[in-house]
Amino acid sequence: MSVSIKKLQEQFGHKLQENVRMANYTTARVGGPVDGLLPINTGSELIQAAQSLWDMQIPFRVIGSGSNVLVSDKGFEGVILLNRAHTLKIHSNENPPSVFAESGTILNTVARQTALRGLSGLEWAATIPGTVGGAVYGNAGAYGADINSSLIMATILHPESSIQKWSAERLDYQYRSSILKRQKSPAVILSALFKVQRSTREAAVAKIKELSKRRKDSQPHGASLGSTFKNPPGDYAGRLIEAVGLKGHRVGHAQISKMHANFIINNGGASADDIYQLIRLAQTEVQKKFNKVLEPEIELLGEFNDEE
Numbered sequence: 503m504s505v506s507i508k509k510l511q512e513q514f515g516h517k518l519q520e521n522v523r524m525a526n527y528t529t530a531r532v533g534g535p536v537d538g539l540l541p542i543n544t545g546s547e548l549i550q551a552a553q554s555l556w557d558m559q560i561p562f563r564v565i566g567s568g569s570n571v572l573v574s575d576k577g578f579e580g581v582i583l584l585n586r587a588h589t590l591k592i593h594s595n596e597n598p599p600s601v602f603a604e605s606g607t608i609l610n611t612v613a614r615q616t617a618l619r620g621l622s623g624l625e626w627a628a629t630i631p632g633t634v635g636g637a638v639y640g641n642a643g644a645y646g647a648d649i650n651s652s653l654i655m656a657t658i659l660h661p662e663s664s665i666q667k668w669s670a671e672r673l674d675y676q677y678r679s680s681i682l683k684r685q686k687s688p689a690v691i692l693s694a695l696f697k698v699q700r701s702t703r704e705a706a707v708a709k710i711k712e713l714s715k716r717r718k719d720s721q722p723h724g725a726s727l728g729s730t731f732k733n734p735p736g737d738y739a740g741r742l743i744e745a746v747g748l749k750g751h752r753v754g755h756a757q758i759s760k761m762h763a764n765f766i767i768n769n770g771g772a773s774a775d776d777i778y779q780l781i782r783l784a785q786t787e788v789q790k791k792f793n794k795v796l797e798p799e800i801e802l803l804g805e806f807n808d809e810e
């Protein structure tokens with residue numbers, strides 16, 4: 503193990519949980535042990551933890567809901583900051599109105615609370631099972647809207663302790679991607695400020711209800727990471743995977759969903775490697791038959807091996 507647990511214990515005391523299985527903290531319910539897991543409840547705790555870990559040169563990652571990361575069965579050498587910093591402020595009387603949320607706030611909470619205040623524009627976010635931090639990092643989106651179209655400013659902590667406010671332009675958003683994601687930047691997203699418009703509580707709540715129903719009717723149930731691959735330009739990853747005959751295909755206890763081939767479902771007891779093998783198989787078959795590259799939307803955390 504490369505990380506000094508003693509150093510971590512000295513720094514974080516009883517709050518540090520050692521040798522924690524990440525399967526308990528990811529929506530796919532897979533993932534091996536991390537050296538240390540530190541629950542974070544406030545923005546200042548997030549800043550202090552990140553600065554200490556940078557100072558100690560200990561690798562770490564911030565995880566929100568773990569709904570977009572496939573963590574290796576071998577786990578991750580370093581520390582996971584489990585981000586639950588959740589201050590939410592809805593500035594409904596300002597002109598224009600806006601919504602401030604710390605990065606550990608659940609998107610569904612942001613969307614619902616905003617709608618209840620009669621503000622519109624974030625209803626789409628109610629359907630995504632992640633946090634503000636994960637969404638800002640990966641430009642999450644649904645039903646024609648995304649973080650790029652909603653964000654005014656994200657507050658970001660960089661190594662060397664500088665806190666900066668970055669606009670959507672500076673985050674250089676692309677489809678399910680930001681400059682932070684593309685460059686695998688060590689920066690920590692602290693909070694986000696979103697634009698919203700005045701509407702009525704009834705209309706905004708009804709829109710969330712409608713989008714949630716659409717989601718429920720079209721999305722597979724069961725533990726997953728959502729869409730595994732980005733849609734290639736002009737096509738759909740799910741259509742391509744289905745067309746190569748992999749819909750319903752299983753490896754171990756993981757299965758390409760029969761309902762939506764871009765979802766891989768953990769049927770109970772799947773390993774991260776089962777999911778990874780399905781990812782590689784889909785990529786290989788789609789490349790062979792259609793000469794198209796399936797680029798993962800999800801991120802891999804830790805070590806994965808291709809089978810010979």
Ligand SMILES: Cc1cc2nc3c(=O)[nH]c(=O)nc-3n(C[C@H](O)[C@H](O)[C@H](O)COP(=O)(O)OP(=O)(O)OC[C@H]3O[C@@H](n4cnc5c(N)ncnc54)[C@H](O)[C@@H]3O)c2cc1C
Nearest residue numbers: 566567568569570571632633635636637642643691727728
């Ligand atoms: C059933 C299902 C449906 C989904 N549907 C959609 C959808 O419609 N649209 C969509 O875009 N996505 C969708 N997703 C994917 C996922 O929910 C989103 O990408 C979400 O925004 C990820 O948030 P998270 O908190 O779970 O991020 P995590 O998985 O915890 O982290 C993702 C990445 O962000 C980084 N990160 C997280 N927080 C921070 C932070 N504070 N600072 C710096 N880096 C951070 C992590 O280190 C990691 O690299 C779906 C997932 C599931 C399981």
